[in-house]
Amino acid sequence: MHRDVENESSVMLNLTVEPMVAPAVAPVDAPVAAPVQVQDRIAILDVIRGFALIGIFLMNIEFFNRSVGELSDGMPVGLSGANWLASYFVAYFVAGKFWTIFSLLFGMGFALMLMRAEEKGQDFFKTYFRRLLALATFGVLHYIFIWPGDILFSYAIAACGLLVVLFGKARWIVLGVIALGLVAAIPALNKVAAIATALALFGVMAFLLRNDKTLIVFAKPRPIIAVILYVVGALLFLIGVTSLVVTTMSSARPSLVFGLFVLLIAFVLDRAHQPKQARSWKIGSLLYTSLFLSMAIGGAAQYWGAGKTQVQAANQTQQASSTVVSASAQANEEVKTDAEAKNTASDKAPIIASASEKNKASEKEENKKKEAERLQKQLEDNRREVAILSKGTYAEALAFRVRELSENWTNVAIFSVLINCMFLIGYWFVQSGIMRDTKAHLPKFKKMALLGLPCGIGLGIAGSFITTSAVPGLENDPYMFAMALIYLGNLPACLGYVGLLVLMFHSTGVFSKVKLLAPYGRMALTNYLSQSVICSVIFYSYGLGYYGMQRAHQVAVVLIVVVLQILFSHWWLSKFRYGPMEWLWRAITYWKLPALKN
Template sequence: MNADPAAEDRPAAPPAPASFAPVADRQRIVALDVVRGFALLGIFLMNIEWFNRPIATMGEGLPRDATGLDWLAGWFIAYFVAGKFWTIFSLLFGMGFAVMLVRAEQAGRPFVRVYLRRILALAVFGAAHFIFLWDGDILFSYAVGALGLLIVLWGRPRWILLGVAVLVGLGFIPGASDFFGVAAGLAIMGLLGLYLRGQGLLRWKGLDMPWFSVIVMGVGLALSVAAAVLWLLPDGPTEPRGPLSVFGPLLLVVGWLSWKYHQPESLRSLRMAVAIYIFGGLGMTLGGVLQFLTPDPLAVAEAAAAAAPAASAPAVAPSAAASSAQVAKKTPQQRVEEIRADRKKRDEERQRDKAEQVKTFSSGPYLDAVELRARHFPEKAAGDAGFAVVLVGMFLLGSWFVRSGVMQDTEKHLAFFRKLAWVALPAGIGMGLVAACIAVSHTPGDRHDGWNIAHGLLMLGNLPACLGYVGLVVTLLHSRGFLSRIRVLAPLGRMALTNYLMQSLICSLFFYGYGLGHWGMPRSQQVLFVAVVYAAQVAFSHWWLARFNYGPMEWLWRGFTYRQVPQMRIDKAAGPAAAQAV
């Protein structure tokens, strides 16, 4: 449900211009435009479902009432498309970041200030997109992730610590608990920056250990001890046992690996990028396994309540201290009622959210839809602080593709891309198909349907599948014959931001009640709808870029970023200006 808006993806052109000026069309990395245009198809196939179904049901997998072609279309997109294409766009975003940085370094120009304006513009686009068009936006998430990347690469420890302290303080304000999540996200960014840039070592008994490794292993040890204590306490809370039991040992392993493979420094960003993604997917998978193998906390509480002796009236009046202790300690039956009440509350909230979304988007007026999305935007913004950690990893991986020179000369590295297509793609899709054998649907609250195991495996497979799709597109681009015509997608990719927002505009007007009201279109028909609109976008992009240097939104974005008005119409005498140099 996402798109990387046309990143700056041209190689550095020596000598670098002294001021922001258009560069020649031949200097574009055509492969990136083609990959971006291809990815827009996957993005559209994935997003269109959530213009016809409440986003509140996103964690439920395939609809249980889907049959025939609708089930087949949903299954194919879930395991061959979903999760693979937002990762592609995240890679492209990281590549654009690296190209901008390289050019700024070569030209001796300031980078961070310009890039902050770029992030601000993207955040505004994303917020407006979320509130006024569709609540599946990812542009704002990219802006938060890009800000996190700047913190990782250049953030100063004292300011990061001060920011964390302020955010934690704000979290104690009634109704402002989301600040705790933002504080955690900022703290993780600071920790990643310590791994990437830290040079200090803890020297103890002949061991030289990086401070990042010390901190991570310390946290992992603390979580592991806490998990052990909770498992040993019969009356202790049961819900935290699983997460602590998974992430404690995982952090211990991460800390040890970061110590063992701390050098060379040149490989840290690549190792960290891959580790971030694997950590998330592995944590989800192992958590699902533990959840599947352990009893439901409600069943445990009910068994304890059934085994507890019936309470009898005391023969003598208890002392004040004993009475206070009795009140403080909950009985087994009270714990049962507490768990039931909490689950009932969460279920009612889910059902209420689903019903509100269906009513608002299927038949409600436009202002009601705007009000609903605006009400949910603060929650989305806070959640992006956690998602930004994954995005930072993807951005760094994309940056490596540029820094290593792989994307600068794709033909020279064609063997590498073929290997991605023939090895990484089958491996990634294969992991998803294994996940499909475990579970394709989920009932919220069901701990033993295997859904979290399947979802974790699917997430782990998305990264190699994403890289495999990139390799496949590059391989086709350099092939001879008909398949090389995939380059027809390049103009679509050059206008990715415009086309991404256009897809949302078209879908909102076609499916929502305040438009044509076709909410609930069957999944198989959605595929046909995507094919028609996508083909029209390819044609429109060719037509537009034959007359103009930029897509409309790209023009606006660049103008704000560079504080100049880019030349929109092509100068027929001088030829097209493909992009603004950075």
């Protein structure tokens, strides 16, 4: 399935991207693809899926009582007592950890479906595209008719991106990016730029994952992109050192920090290139971590550097004013006959400096104005959403969600790139055989739990000591840095939870009862959508109207609904093979009606 590296002792200039996995080509008389039978399912995956569904519900229920536009704003301000504890627990032990688990599972499911199709000689692509089309349709309908916090549509788009990453040809990726870029140049279609950006990033992921071309550096074959980044990072670092010698630390710091950051990425890419079988999880982890590490660096610079920058700007302005006054005083002491000439000469530099300062000030004011307008629009949209869902009609809510989807669909394209990082890690878990025989790899899962949970959750908690909420419009808001720490911790925490669940699954004591979540996980799509329906009925004005329920009470609602759903899942699957939505999804995927009753 993997090709050997060709002639690593020479410089390879052909950058054609080869498929990570050879696609299954079905012969004319190939077996027809069919749903996985119950006995062929990997039970631990259903347990993990059920556990993740509980976390997703704990996260989502808050935004049935709060504007979805505030998803990235942190904890609500002004909470106390049980409401603060409930909010803090979800924000730092749940939020961000469970959609990553679902993404991990999605990558595992993709790998399993691909491997089974190859083993049976079945056509994979036609079946999988129908599966994604159905999932995207479910997601759009869920978004419009029930709740705008849907993630199914994002998964469908991200899975299309995964096909590009694993199988896309370099020439078509490049041509696609160029074509979409030209379309985005049309003002009325500028949002297409988000798709072009996502496709370009998928191309980068494909190159990092599947390119085997190397350069011999220091008697060792190294991936081309790593060599390029080594050079770029070294140059940036040298520029920073030079700036440090010539000017000040503040001016040298960006080049020094960014240079070291690029060198770190180059080093990891160098180490990740071999063995090829482990490349998917290494590349996925690197891209995910790099994104939020850069966000943390930027957030730290914004928080700790903004105040100093403002003081420096004020000092520079004061010095410029002093220069003007000094020059004017000196000019008055000169001979009256050439006073005009000397005034002109002495005032020339301050006038130019003043014009430059004015231009910078004008540009800064313009940026502030645009940011203020954006924040004002966001606040108005949030208030409109709350008003409609707490007091409006279903028709008003429907119109609002349609408008939101038309305005914000570009976010899905960019988010799909982040999801793919998790897909690649999940893909490796199955391709490596670890998830197909978890019992044989218990030490690895124990290490994941012992390292991942303290590190992942600890990073978020460390950020909470800085701040737990965003302050819109604040120039040096520390929440960007605190949020970056949360996101950095989501990946190790996600892996830690998975490791813990595997250990519980294979235990013999009370913790083995976690297996009760398996039927709940087998009906994940049905339960996920029914959670949205239940919340709509309970909280929205066209239901029971309990919008704005206290956070602690929301957690109680989750516990009650989850217990009822687990009981219902056990009962349903004792009579039927699939959940209702799972049956429909399989019917569309395999284009035939699977047997429903046991």
